[in-house]
Structures are given as structure tokens and as C-alpha cells.
Amino acid sequence: MTSELSRWFKPLTSLKLTICCLACAMVLVFIGTLDQVHIGVYEAENRYFKSLFLFFTLPGTQFRIPWFPGGYIVGTLLLTNLIAAHVARFKLSWKKAGILLLHSGLILLLVGQLFADIFIDLESQMRLDQGQTKNYSESLYHDELAIIDTSGADADQVISLPESRLYRGSRIELPVDSLEVVIQEYYPNAALVSPTQLPSPSYPHLPIGPMAVAVQMEKTYKENERNQPAATVSILQNGNPIGSWSVAAGFPRPLSFQAAGKNFQIVLRPKRFYKPFAIQLLQFRHDRYAGTDIAKNFSSRIKLTDPAKHEDRESLIFMNNPLRYRGYTFFQAGFDNDDTTTILQVAQNPSWLVPYISCALIVLGMLLQFGMHLFSFVKRRVIA
């Protein structure tokens, strides 16, 4: 290794860096756990662990100052440190086998989790009324502004704009027909009220319809509530305005417009994840113990249809008996509407085996390492 490279490489292998990263991780876990009381598990996870930095917003401004590394930086540094240390001090010997196994398990765990975080939208929900069929699930936390080209004879083209791009003044070029979306106004959380309930006609609001206007609300972090954004959106074609519309996630019915001789719809709704198959709810059952209101069993009898795989069958989903199909797992999660609507949790995690393999490697490594120590210790005592 050249001296220049080793000058850069050496600090990465340092044990001080490991200690520093572990200390930062402890601080993150500590303040993240405390803050979770105020902002909920999901937001705490995003703010402290699935982030590059923790930010401090200067009061009265939008100016955000990073003041502490977030989970992604700490995790990646720790991973780099671990790999670099092994590369620098690698020696193939039986004595080191335990440590090698243990650390490779740790590396697998960190890499697997990082990839799962980045590439997989882990969980969504499918809400089905009795008799209803759906081929998509919806995000629990995120919304999308969907612009749908409905001109096709047998298929619609959906352009989904993520929540992170929706803020006042945002301009988003669409990859079709030289269209551009301009977000004129955006409320991250809004309530729909009757126009007569406004404190005054000039109170800031977005007109969703003659019977409803959207007014801005504080963002909610409560476990059982969901933010329902509202926005006023303008569509431009080649820089020329086509029209402006106000949309609200609390009123997720598409509005229609025409551009480039095509029919489009625009809707603000929970982010959808389409599947190559459809699920119909045949019956939801909420059984109770006789003479009481205590739940005995929740179950959903569903029909799964997948023309591509020639699949057309019924299945019963109940507690601890999810439906697993094409990499998705459907769990019984909830119900609504006097037991006529079922809510299925949809999990997709191709790397679900990784934590198990990692833990097995770590355990095996520890057994080997400590076993060898014990063995040599006992041997020394016998000799003595």
C-alpha cells in the first residue's frame, strides 16, 4: 500500500473511530427514544435513524443546521471501519476464525438493513370492503400526487409524484408530453370543513369544492392519525398554463383535465403499490366468545386472482396465518365499518432471511471464539 493511500486508509481502521461511532449510536438511541414520546415511532425512526444528520431549525426561519450525524452516517462509518480494519489486519488462521465469522455476520446485518431501508417500501395496507377487489396496497404514511393518462384503450399510465417533491413553489417536469407541474400551495396536513365554518372568508384555505374547503392543520405524529395533505396544483404544457386545481388527500376523487389531446386525471391520495395480481374480500369474520364481546378470532376469506400464473383460488387469512404470495405477505391487521371491511398489512421484504443468517453467523462466531478460549484455558489448567 502506498504511503499516500495508507495515510487516508489508516484512520478508517482505527479502533477510536469504532468507539466514537458506537458512542454516537448510543446518543442517537437515547434521544431518539426520548423524542419518540412526542413524535411517534415512525417519525423518530426517520428523524434519528433513517437520516444523514439531525437538524436544528433556526427559530423563525427555514434554515436547518446539521448538528449531529444521523443513523445512516453512523451506520455507514461503522461498516466502513469494520471492513477496513479487517482488510488492514486480515490473517487467515484458525485462531481468528471466530472473530471473522462474528464480524462477517455483523457486516451482513448492517448491509442488509441499509439495503432494505433504501430499496424496499416495507409495509403498506390493503383495505377491502366485502366483495371489493383491489390490485394495489396503500402506504400508511406517504401520499402521492398521481397524474393519470386515461387515453389508452386498455391501460392507464400513472405518473406518481412523491410527497418529498410537494412543497410550495416546487416545479416538477413530467416525463410525458412536455408537461410540468407547479405546486402553488401545499398543506402537509389539512382538514376539510364546510366553507361556512371558516372564521372569515379571507382565512387561508384551498377550495376543494362548493361544500368543502381545506384549512391547514398542524402535522400530526399520533399513532392512530394520518396527515392528510392538500395542495393547489397548476399544470403547464411547454410553459403555457393548462389549469389549476385544488386537491386534498381527504377527498381522493380524481379531477379530470385535457392536455395534448389526451384525457388526464389528477388526484392526491395515499401512495399506491400495484401488484401483478388481485385480491377480493369474500368474507370478514370477527368471532367472539359466546356471551361476551371478547374477540376469539379475526379472519378474512379472500380470493386471489393472478392470470399470469393461472392462479385463481380462495385463501383464509387469520391471526398468525398470513397469506404469502409472490414475495408479499398479507397479515390480518384490522377491521372497520361494523366488521364489513378488512385491513390487511402487506409486507414485502426479499431480504427477510438476512437478519436470521447474520444472527446465526454472530452466534456461531461467538461460540467458536469463546469455545477456543475456554478450550485452551481448560487445557492449561490440566497441564498445570
Place this chain on the structure above:
Amino acid sequence: MLAVALALVSCNNDKVEVYRIPKEGIKVAMQNGPEGLTPARGNPAHWTKPGGWKEQPLSEMRLGSFKVDGSSAASADVSVIAFPGEAGGLISNINRWRGQLQLAPLNEDQLAQTTQRTEVDNVPTYLVDFQTAENDPKPSRILGAVLQAANRTWFVKMTGPPDLIESQRQTFLEFVKSFRFTSPPGTESSAPAVSTKPKSTNDE
């Protein structure tokens, strides 16, 4: 590697996605249409259509829609709409109807005097009858009923020329009285826009 990981993290959430899906046939709401909120469809009522009323195509908002032809070219329009909860309250909805006839809004006392209270299928029901001012160049009249069912408010409204409405008054009242709010199981359609919080199977 650090740079790659950071780049992946930072760009993944900002992607504009484009994909194709089979046709869904979603109904489209017009923003400038007659109503604005999603109608509640979870608990449809049942009614008996009077003879002589012609069914009209249902829209996104209307759960029932009828046309009543008069003797001349005149016709009246009947709509049935339902919203979750109190749908903004009785007075604001009745004043909304008055606004459609260019009439001044009523206060609570005046409302009590102009509204006839009755019950349909054990559901509190308020009947109103409003007509445009005498000198209005386009005379029009509204017969309305607001039925406050358990978790939905139903609005039944007949609009048209005053003479025609007068001749249909009794038929309209019979139509309102024919409402029944028990829904046979398995007939639910799409979810209501505002519902009570879904229950988790962990709750119990």
C-alpha cells in the same frame, strides 16, 4: 462506499415514477360540480320511486337522481345525497339551499320556525320548502328533506318551477317517508370518506 450509500439514500425518495396499470374505471368528480365532499356509500338507504318519476344516471355525488316532467316543457330535478356525520350541520346546509334561491340565510330561531320536524324510519327528519322572492325573474322552489341517520346525513332535494313543485309536493313527501336505513349484509360499496378509526386486531 460511503459516498455511494449517501447518494442512494438521498435520491431514492425523490423519484417521479411512471407505470402502467390495467383500466380501473374510476369515476371522476368535477371540482365545479354541484357538491364537493365524497358521499358516504357505506350504508345505503332504500326507497320507493314514485310512479311518473324518471331515473337519471347517478353521478359521483348522487345516490339517487330523478327527473319529474311537468305539463309543459318544465321539469323538476330530485337528488339524493348522503354525507358522513353531520355534514357541516343542519343550518349551514339549509342556508346553502336558500343561497341557491338567492334567499337570505336564517338564524337558529328562524330555522326552527320554517322547518317541519318529523321522523322517517325512526330517524329525525327536517322538511323545508323555500321559494325565490316574488319579483325574481326566474322563479324556482326547493322542497328539501334532511334525514339525520345514525352516522350519515341524507339530503333529498326537489328543485323546479313553483307550480310543478306544488303539484308534486305530496309525492315528494311520500318518497321521503319511503326511506329505510337497514342495509342487507354484503351490499356495501366503497368506503366512506370519513369513518371512525379502523380497529386494529391488537386492540382487543
